[in-house]
Amino acid sequence: MKRTTLLVSALATAVFATGALAKVPEAQVNRLGQDLTPMGSEKAGDGDIPAWTGGLQTVPSNVSYKPGDKLADPFASDPVKFTITGENAGQYDDILTPGYKALLKAYPTYKMNVYESRRTCAFPDKFYQANKRNAAVGELVGGGSGVSEAIFGSPFPIPNNALEMIWNHTLRYRAFKVVRQFAAAPVTRGGDYTLQIVQDEAILQWSDPSAERAEDLDNISLYYIANTIAPARAAGNVILVYEALNAEKQPRQAWQYSPGTRRVRRAPNIAYDNPGTNSDGLSTSDSFDGYNGAPDRYDWTVLGKSKRLISANAYVAESTPYKDFLSPLHLNQDKVRYELRRVWEFEAKLRPDTRHVYSRRVYHNDEDAWQIASAELYDGRGQLWRVQELQQIQRYNVPLCGSAGEIVYDLQAGRYLALALQNEEPPVNYFADELDKNRYTPNAIRQLGVR
16 A cells, blocks of 8 residues: 555654554644645645645535535536446456445446546634644543544644544534434335434534633533434434543443333443444444544554545435435445545454454545545454445535445345435534533433424
8 A cells, every 4th residue: 555755754653552642743743734735635636636725615616505505516517437347346456445346246236436536625724723733732542542632623633543543533523513404224135215314413512613622621522412203113212422532531421212211211332333323233333424432442553545436525416316316235326426535544453352243444534534435344253244435525615524425335234224314304504503512411302302
């Protein structure tokens, strides 16, 4: 794998063990905004990957947008450059992840339409300013189970190790107060599904513009509520989560309201490898959003930086009606756009003294977003079990570089789970200033759960 100058200089002396606390020298910090983008990615282009020139930090001039609109595709006229199928996949072996190779091999109808690479990722100016400070002061604590000093931006825009990379993903910018409605669809081999509709909301304390350092957050990086409203048999189930910033100090706290019992109970099972909410057993709690929660059950190692195909600028995918998007075995791949990008690749191997259904996880993290783009999840025998795909989209109305749909393909079951779908849901409110921390209590979710 290609290892950049940055990887060699910043990681050569780092200890890849969980407790690594190496900081970034001033000379490296000063590269942000120079040869490195404000996110810490390489600004220069490389072959089919263009240079980063600022991304889409505002609404592009070639689309029409007003608050409340769905995001229009700025690249609607882009043609397909080439299509990868199971028959010609060998020609593209060096840019395909193991997960995509497995999908192309498993499903004869699976294909990947590849388009021009457009580096659209952009964030608010305050995020960029925070990154420069964080690069100098951010550090791991709690044996790698927490973060100290950094705030608001990527905690480690110039990472020293793989643990810092996964923290960049879990604490990436997703706005401060957010309300959305999304759909989840566990799809059978024949293409049948029942949509699970969820209203969720979060106060992402890490992105509180008034906070000055991680220590100001009372060890809670976010408050989260998810209220299932359909179908009728599942409606009224509500979960509440306080996500820990340092799990060694205080693990995640969670509660669940069940309309069947009309009681709120502590829910320590909403973590790690317990089945994910509304996943029909096709995913784990810590796989939601690519990866979430404490990283303490794994040893993390950097594999390097490579050119890989990822799902990006997913405007068409997000605007396609469910009936035209969800098909047997896999998504309607004519609606999914792939681009060549540089990605950080790192793996998590299960520690001998812990347990998890995934013995190994390999992540492909887009350099411009510090967001997981795809992943391979291996079972206890070391066999590839599931493949994750997070479809990247630049929300130029915020701005932030986030994900549209989250897909989990279960190769052993021949089924897949489509999560966080916005296709037919109201636009996400990334400016939900009305949210207040006093709302995030067990008593409050009891009131929400009344059918």
